[in-house]
Amino acid sequence: DQQVKQNSPSLSVQEGRISILNCDYTNSMFDYFLWYKKYPAEGPTFLISISSIKDKNEDGRFTVFLNKSAKHLSLHIVPSQPGDSAVYFCAASSQGGSEKLVFGKGTKLTVNP
Amino acid sequence: DVKVTQSSRYLVKRTGEKVFLECVQDMDHENMFWYRQDPGLGLRLIYFSYDVKMKEKGDIPEGYSVSREKKERFSLILESASTNQTSMYLCASRPTGHRAKNIQYFGAGTRLSVL
Numbered sequence: 001d002q003q004v005k006q007n008s009p010s011l012s013v014q015e016g017r018i019s020i021l022n023c024d025y026t027n028s029m030f031d032y033f034l035w036y037k038k039y040p041a042e043g044p045t046f047l048i049s050i051s052s053i054k055d056k057n058e059d060g061r062f063t064v065f066l067n068k069s070a071k072h073l074s075l076h077i078v079p080s081q082p083g084d085s086a087v088y089f090c091a092a093s094s095q096g097g098s099e100k101l102v103f104g105k106g107t108k109l110t111v112n113p
Numbered sequence: 114d115v116k117v118t119q120s121s122r123y124l125v126k127r128t129g130e131k132v133f134l135e136c137v138q139d140m141d142h143e144n145m146f147w148y149r150q151d152p153g154l155g156l157r158l159i160y161f162s163y164d165v166k167m168k169e170k171g172d173i174p175e176g177y178s179v180s181r182e183k184k185e186r187f188s189l190i191l192e193s194a195s196t197n198q199t200s201m202y203l204c205a206s207r208p209t210g211h212r213a214k215n216i217q218y219f220g221a222g223t224r225l226s227v228l
Contacts, residue, residue, distance in 0.1 A: 043117070
């Protein structure tokens, strides 16, 4: 059973507009969430994270929102740039548990010039 | 900067061959991981290791084994490669402790084709 779900396999937006990538989770023990970005033929790179004690974390053009009651998080990219085109993975972990991350299947973002 | 180095970017092997994928990290991290990435399936954990000579099965360990003889090196072994093991293999590492914030650092990946 998938514990971390990214229900949109792909998303296409215009340059300058907002990109919103969504992620849902089922395990209420998850308390730390991360977003990774991956370009083709490269490894994933860490983008931004959020702890369950917060509902928002911002880093430049990237903001992650967490809604614990809905078990939902989203990544907002504003404004979107063509260089943001990549696959974005949502990941979750539980503190005090194993060191593992549980990844979603990814959303391919395409930002059109 | 954390550096995780995978020895090969591209590898072509034949069915039945024994395949070694090597990963080295330079940050003295205790934890190392092997994933495979397939289209539509995301990143799936094969094996991970908490420390030297320690290993734990991930979600899809069948057909794979691992070796961690030194802290900086984590090897993935395909005992007898099969075509369904054609995939992108990703190695990652992270330190232990809450300050690590659960961030894993990935290598560039090895694209393995089994013919």
